[in-house]
Amino acid sequence: MGVAKLKKAELYYHKSVHEQIAAAIQETGACQIISTVEENQPRPSEVEALISCIEEKLADVRYLNRTLTPHYVDPIPALDRMLGERPEVTMTELEELANKTDLKKICDDTRAVERETADVRLKLSEAKLNYSILSSLEFFDYPLSIFNEGTRTLTALAGTIKPENLPGLKAALGDFSKFAQDTELIIAPYNEKEKPTEVCAVLFYSRSVEAEVRELCSKNGLSLIEIPASFSGTPAEEKEKLTAAITELEATEKLLAVKMADLANDNMLTVQKLSDYYNSLAGRYNGTAKSDETESTMLTKFWLPADRAEEIKSKIEAISPEIDLTLADPEPDEEPPSLLSNGSLVRPFNILTELYSSPRYRGIDPTPLLAPFFWIFFGMCLGDAGYALVVFGLILYVFKKYKKISVGVKEFIRLFLFCSVSTFIYGVISGSFFGNFIDSFVPILVPLKNSLMLVDPMTNPMQVLGISLLLGVIHLMFGLLVAAYEKIRNKEFIDAIGSNISWFLFIVGLCLFGVGLGGMLPPHFTQIGQFMAIIGAVIIFFYAGREKKGIINKIISGFLALYGSTSYLGDILSYSRLLALGFGSAVIGMVINLLGGLAANIPYIGWLIAIVVIIGGHLFSIAINILGSFVHPLRLQYVEFFGKFYSGGGEPFTPMTLSQEFVNVKA
Amino acid sequence: MEMLGLSLALFGAALAAALAGIGSAIGIGVAGGAAAGVMTEDPNKFGSCLILQALPGTQGIYGLLIAFFVLNKLGLLGGAGAVALTWNQGLQIFASCLPIAVVGWYSAIWQGKTSAASIQMISKKPEAMGKAIILPAMVETYAVLALLTSILMLMGVQVG
Numbered sequence: 001m002g003v004a005k006l007k008k009a010e011l012y013y014h015k016s017v018h019e020q021i022a023a024a025i026q027e028t029g030a031c032q033i034i035s036t037v038e039e040n041q042p043r044p045s046e047v048e049a050l051i052s053c054i055e056e057k058l059a060d061v062r063y064l065n066r067t068l069t070p071h072y073v074d075p076i077p078a079l080d081r082m083l084g085e086r087p088e089v090t091m092t093e094l095e096e097l098a099n100k101t102d103l104k105k106i107c108d109d110t111r112a113v114e115r116e117t118a119d120v121r122l123k124l125s126e127a128k129l130n131y132s133i134l135s136s137l138e139f140f141d142y143p144l145s146i147f148n149e150g151t152r153t154l155t156a157l158a159g160t161i162k163p164e165n166l167p168g169l170k171a172a173l174g175d176f177s178k179f180a181q182d183t184e185l186i187i188a189p190y191n192e193k194e195k196p197t198e199v200c201a202v203l204f205y206s207r208s209v210e211a212e213v214r215e216l217c218s219k220n221g222l223s224l225i226e227i228p229a230s231f232s233g234t235p236a237e238e239k240e241k242l243t244a245a246i247t248e249l250e251a252t253e254k255l256l257a258v259k260m261a262d263l264a265n266d267n268m269l270t271v272q273k274l275s276d277y278y279n280s281l282a283g284r285y286n287g288t289a290k291s292d293e294t295e296s297t298m299l300t301k302f303w304l305p306a307d308r309a310e311e312i313k314s315k316i317e318a319i320s321p322e323i324d325l326t327l328a329d330p331e332p333d334e335e336p337p338s339l340l341s342n343g344s345l346v347r348p349f350n351i352l353t354e355l356y357s358s359p360r361y362r363g364i365d366p367t368p369l370l371a372p373f374f375w376i377f378f379g380m381c382l383g384d385a386g387y388a389l390v391v392f393g394l395i396l397y398v399f400k401k402y403k404k405i406s407v408g409v410k411e412f413i414r415l416f417l418f419c420s421v422s423t424f425i426y427g428v429i430s431g432s433f434f435g436n437f438i439d440s441f442v443p444i445l446v447p448l449k450n451s452l453m454l455v456d457p458m459t460n461p462m463q464v465l466g467i468s469l470l471l472g473v474i475h476l477m478f479g480l481l482v483a484a485y486e487k488i489r490n491k492e493f494i495d496a497i498g499s500n501i502s503w504f505l506f507i508v509g510l511c512l513f514g515v516g517l518g519g520m521l522p523p524h525f526t527q528i529g530q531f532m533a534i535i536g537a538v539i540i541f542f543y544a545g546r547e548k549k550g551i552i553n554k555i556i557s558g559f560l561a562l563y564g565s566t567s568y569l570g571d572i573l574s575y576s577r578l579l580a581l582g583f584g585s586a587v588i589g590m591v592i593n594l595l596g597g598l599a600a601n602i603p604y605i606g607w608l609i610a611i612v613v614i615i616g617g618h619l620f621s622i623a624i625n626i627l628g629s630f631v632h633p634l635r636l637q638y639v640e641f642f643g644k645f646y647s648g649g650g651e652p653f654t655p656m657t658l659s660q661e662f663v664n665v666k667a
Numbered sequence: 668m669e670m671l672g673l674s675l676a677l678f679g680a681a682l683a684a685a686l687a688g689i690g691s692a693i694g695i696g697v698a699g700g701a702a703a704g705v706m707t708e709d710p711n712k713f714g715s716c717l718i719l720q721a722l723p724g725t726q727g728i729y730g731l732l733i734a735f736f737v738l739n740k741l742g743l744l745g746g747a748g749a750v751a752l753t754w755n756q757g758l759q760i761f762a763s764c765l766p767i768a769v770v771g772w773y774s775a776i777w778q779g780k781t782s783a784a785s786i787q788m789i790s791k792k793p794e795a796m797g798k799a800i801i802l803p804a805m806v807e808t809y810a811v812l813a814l815l816t817s818i819l820m821l822m823g824v825q826v827g
Contacts, residue, residue, distance in 0.1 A: 352797075354797075355796065355797020355798070356797055356798070461818065461819060461822060573812075574808065576811075576812065576815055577808065577811045577812075577815075579815065580811045580812070580814050580815040580818070581811065583814075583815075583818060584728070584729065584732060584814065587732050587735070587736065588728065588732060590735075591731075591732065591735045594735070594739070594744055598744070624721075624724075624725070624728065627718065627721060627722075628725060631722070631800055631801075631804045631807075632804065632807075632811070634797075634800070634801065634804075635801055635804045635805065635808070638801055639801075639805070
């Protein structure tokens with residue numbers, strides 16, 4: 001239970017076996033390399049050479065992965081993939097695959113198709129632009145060569161102009177007699193009522209006045225259209241040619257897309273396997289690159305769990321006789337990483353601690369402490385026996401169907417399996433089965449349901465509120481006691497009494513006093529409570545002022561410390577969410593049943609709609625309420641509970657492992 | 668005038684569903700914008716982004732829940748017909764709806780902003796998902812408390 005004991009291994013070996021050693025360390029999946037070199041120290045040359053070779057391959061693999069993935073339809077559905085249904089390979093198979101695969105050729109093929117595609121797309125967009133120019137010139141039924149070649153004396157330009165600028169342009173052209181003779185303006189026909197923002201115009205002019213005409217046009221707001229030199233026929237003829245070209249280009253584009261998809265289908269699996277292979281190798285040698293070296297030996301240090309130390313030691317020593325491996329306990333001034341090791345009942349809750357922050361190596365692992373509370377709180381928040389059955393059944397089905405789920409995912413799913421049990425229990429004792437499904441649709445079971453009910457949040461919410469707050473007090477007080485325990489372990493007795501036990505006495509005393517006054521406990525509990533609360537308050541008062549100078553300062557800080565009880569009040573009231581969320585699930589369920597009942601009154605197809613509403617509604621309700629039931633109890637752990645004693649701050653244990661992004665790699 | 672009580676109560680229910688719903692819509696919108704931004708870089712974050720985006724959605728559900736609660740109390744669901752209500756009782760129901768209406772509205776907006784920030788956080792540090800979920804959940808506390816207040820108030824109001 002708690003944080004696993006680690007051993008520190010110092011491994012001296014000859015450079016000739018360094019590859020086998022690195023592989024062996026990685027394949028155990030339980031060794032975290034400790035860097036023994038300075039930040040900028042050059043890496044051992046053997047490792048350096050290997051790494052640069054792998055990086056080159058990795059660059060190709062990454063390129064292929066990035067380029068081909070969008071064209072690849074994964075034959076394995078995403079959900080199956082997440083649940084571990086992936087190809088299984090061994091490192092030896094991967095090595096063979098890597099040796100016989102010509103990555104460079106696949107890359108070259110892919111690049112060629114990629115380049116051609118880019119080329120075709122460029123041509124296509126150019127053709128489409130030209131097509132739109134031709135469309136706007138449709139009114140102009142002359143060969144387009146006039147724009148670029150012209151005749152001996154005559155040439156033309158085309159442009160767009162805002163309709164309101166037209167009169168100005170016409171006037172300017174008509175102004176000089178020489179323009180009036182040598183120019184002719186043709187305006188594309190347009191409908192005044194449509195108020196086009198611009199219209200197209202073509203202007204013929206004599207070469208002799210070219211400079212003046214161009215200046216005049218730009219002054220009057222005619223912006224020129226560049227007519228491509230390749231256009232020589234009339235717009236209609238050119239359009240026909242372009243249409244044919246565009247059709248051909250589009251066909252080529254489709255063909256290239258098919259080619260790309262073929263490339264992806266042929267190679268993606270290989271690329272994915274090689275990606276895991278080379279990433280594994282890169283991880284392996286980047287790990288051993290942190291080793292120190294002499295001319296012919298290397299020194300690698302790593303952490304490994306104490307319970308696997310001997311097994312791993314013998315495995316590594318079997319590689320070569322020229323190996324020296326010593327195991328040592330961490331020195332007091334060393335801060336090893338922390339690995340949570342808990343029994344199978346607590347293990348699924350590890351992730352909750354890790355999501356917050358791993359404990360320090362020598363600190364307390366809060367997982368076993370929070371697990372029962374989280375379990376109960378989750379149950380109270382979801383609080384529906386029907387929902388629990390659905391979740392439970394679904395998880396059993398997943399476990400039955402998928403046998404290769406990775407450890408992390410499996411533990412996370414098991415967390416919900418466990419919590420569905422508490423949900424079921426609370427659902428039964430609070431009489432909630434798919435909301436009020438029993439009352440609404442199967443009245444025959446109502447007596448059974450009622451006989452199992454211990455609490456009734458619907459008619460007596462104050463009772464459940466009381467239970468929620470009581471659980472809160474227990475949770476918080478437990479946190480205080482853990483804090484006190486940890487301080488006592490560190491021999492800080494005064495602090496333990498002053499800042500934890502005092503508050504424990506004060507709050508428990510106040511609760512006993514209050515409950516006793518309410519007549520729910522025998523009268524002498526009131527006296528005990530009073531006594532505890534006074535002792536607690538006195539300690540808090542004096543502890544807070546212990547380092548202050550002068551009687552006034554001591555009194556002020558004492559009262560300020562007592563005022564801190566409001567934060568405990570806030571903490572305790574925060575647990576009222578247990579009632580509210582449980583209530584939320586129950587009422588949402590009730591609403592769904594109500595809607596289903598209403599839908600059932602629709603003639604003929606009512607029953608069908610009712611079934612859809614009830615099933616769909618409850619599935620939605622399960623999803624949304626699981627999210628809430630996970631997040632809120634988690635917050636109670638992190639903010640209210642951890643706030644009392646736990647701050648984490650440990651480095652999580654990250655052993656060197658094989659990369660398994662796409663396939664399940666076995667050693 | 669004899670319908671004034673019923674009208675007040677319905678007004679309260681409408682506010683609970685509408686204001687809390689508006690808040691959730693804004694909150695989810697803000698968070699969704701951030702999520703879309705993150706996903707342009709890394710589409711694989713869809714799952715975690717979606718969870719964070721959904722967090723400010725609960726206020727809308729709480730509002731709906733209270734609205735249904737009121738309708739149920741008034742006997743407007745099912746064919747039974749509305750109960751008789753004095754204007755005083757109507758006003759009491761109206762008041763009971765206010766906590767979730769107002770707190771739901773505002774808290775969802777702020778929760779959305781926190782969610783958006785959390786989404787930015789996991790784009791840089793995907794391993795910080797736990798912390799990223801807790802930060803918006805801190806805001807939601809007050810919506811939960813308001814829901815509780817509304818429920819307890821509604822249960823206290825005697826009608827019929």
